[in-house]
Amino acid sequence: MEGTIRDKxxxxxxxxxxxxxFVMLWFTxxxxxxxSLELLVDELEVAFEEGMGFDGSSIEGFARIEExxxxxxxxxxxxxxxxxxxxxxxxxxxxxxxxxxxxxxxSGDSRYILKQNLKKAKEIGYTFYVGPELEFFIFKNNKQxxxxxxxxxxxxxxxxxxxxxxxxxxxxxxMNIKVEYSHHEVAPSQHEIDLRYTEALQMADIxxxxxxxxxxxxxxxxxxxxxxxxxxxGINGSxxxxxxxxxxxxxxxxxxxxxxxxISQTAKYYIEGLLRHIKEITIILNQWVNSYKRLVPGxxxxxxxxxxxxxxxxxxxxxxxxxxxxxAVRIELRSPDPACNPYLAFACMLGAGLEGIKKQYPLRxxxxxDVYLLSDEEKKALNIEYLPGSLIEAIEIAKKSDxxxxxxxxxxxxxxxxxxxxxxxxxxxxxxxxxxxxxLPIL
Numbered sequence: 001m002e003g004t005i006r007d008k009x010x011x012x013x014x015x016x017x018x019x020x021x022f023v024m025l026w027f028t029x030x031x032x033x034x035x036s037l038e039l040l041v042d043e044l045e046v047a048f049e050e051g052m053g054f055d056g057s058s059i060e061g062f063a064r065i066e067e068x069x070x071x072x073x074x075x076x077x078x079x080x081x082x083x084x085x086x087x088x089x090x091x092x093x094x095x096x097x098x099x100x101x102x103x104x105x106x107s108g109d110s111r112y113i114l115k116q117n118l119k120k121a122k123e124i125g126y127t128f129y130v131g132p133e134l135e136f137f138i139f140k141n142n143k144q145x146x147x148x149x150x151x152x153x154x155x156x157x158x159x160x161x162x163x164x165x166x167x168x169x170x171x172x173x174x175m176n177i178k179v180e181y182s183h184h185e186v187a188p189s190q191h192e193i194d195l196r197y198t199e200a201l202q203m204a205d206i207x208x209x210x211x212x213x214x215x216x217x218x219x220x221x222x223x224x225x226x227x228x229x230x231x232x233x234g235i236n237g238s239x240x241x242x243x244x245x246x247x248x249x250x251x252x253x254x255x256x257x258x259x260x261x262x263i264s265q266t267a268k269y270y271i272e273g274l275l276r277h278i279k280e281i282t283i284i285l286n287q288w289v290n291s292y293k294r295l296v297p298g299x300x301x302x303x304x305x306x307x308x309x310x311x312x313x314x315x316x317x318x319x320x321x322x323x324x325x326x327x328a329v330r331i332e333l334r335s336p337d338p339a340c341n342p343y344l345a346f347a348c349m350l351g352a353g354l355e356g357i358k359k360q361y362p363l364r365x366x367x368x369x370d371v372y373l374l375s376d377e378e379k380k381a382l383n384i385e386y387l388p389g390s391l392i393e394a395i396e397i398a399k400k401s402d403x404x405x406x407x408x409x410x411x412x413x414x415x416x417x418x419x420x421x422x423x424x425x426x427x428x429x430x431x432x433x434x435x436x437x438x439x440l441p442i443l
Contacts, residue, residue, distance in 0.1 A: 291337050
């Protein structure tokens with residue numbers, strides 16, 4: 001359904017043809033948490049013409065009480081019917097763009113921020129494509145991380161987890177969301193779904209949708225799905241590796257047939273832009289205190305700032321070129337986690353990459369060794385730096401970044417810094433079980 005709808009006329013025809021009774025307008029707060037306004041279809045004409053009013057002061061990062069009136073305008077191109085019904089009626093969703101009462105776009109809307117950054121790319125001829133790999137855990141409940149299986153990487157089993165993934169894929173397929181494949185991940189009860197690459201705004205909407213679908217299907221099966229980056233000590237956390245490329249029309253700007261690895265000078269500038277600015281944007285790609293429990297050595301998470309061809313231990317990997325697959329030439333950034341706000345994450349990756357292209361950063365040498373096995377001295381000799389090791393370190397770096405402020409706009413930039421500082425302060429005064437187990441018996 002999604003992708004065949006162009007305007008409100010198409011939406012209204014699809015509603016009549018499919019017995020849709022309810023339409024949900026979806027958007028996210030600044031932290032990427034899904035919000036929804038539910039309408040009866042009779043109200044949809046008004047929503048298209050006038051927007052649906054709501055109190056923005058109740059949404060994380062949106063507005064103060066004195067400037068709280070907001071309008072949500074549905075984007076008809078995002079219309080899709082959800083894979084479940086209520087009392088025989090179909091339910092649909094559309095993503096909404098947020099406006100102020102004077103009908104100017106709201107600068108605190110993260111979907112708007114991504115649109116603005118995509119517009120900048122378009123002005124210099126580029127379309128930005130991304131293809132995320134979402135990792136997640138499924139547990140028995142949301143109170144304790146109790147495993148449903150003891151499987152490992154690519155393991156096959158006819159259990160609830162295997163059927164759960166099939167149910168997810170069928171639901172996404174019904175919404176015309178393309179899944180390349182799914183599989184069991186390294187840790188017990190950990191799974192991955194890889195999405196077919198598409199344009200970045202559409203993909204950000206898709207990521208929000210996929211997470212909502214996975215959580216809802218888990219709930220309907222009496223289990224719990226989580227995108228928490230590191231829910232269990234001692235095993236791998238969940239990442240969201242993001243494949244990305246720039247196109248000029250139908251041509252992949254990252255492809256060069258004359259290069260030994262088939263990557264263009266544009267791709268090389270882009271890679272160096274990401275590497276040079278990755279510390280500044282890590283607060284967006286890994287926005288939670290818990291994110292930094294995943295970004296530690298020893299659990300496959302990339303903590304070393306380097307790149308390589310086919311090297312899965314590096315921060316950025318350039319997958320092997322397959323003859324005749326010029327459009328598939330891409331880079332893969334491996335540090336983001338699935339608990340990020342995809343609109344802001346995609347905007348930051350694009351902004352950093354374009355900065356590399358604009359300033360023509362010369363690309364550093366690739367690292368083809370297993371970086372996990374290098375000593376600190378060897379990494380220092382190769383000028384390999386580290387990602388921020390904690391949320392407070394990421395905050396301190398982000399505070400000084402003019403590029404991050406330019407990408408996000410002043411409103412969201414200031415909110416992120418303040419919100420994450422508050423989260424860190426709340427975390428650092430908390431007495432943990434580690435401290436009680438380690439210190440109470442001896443101090």
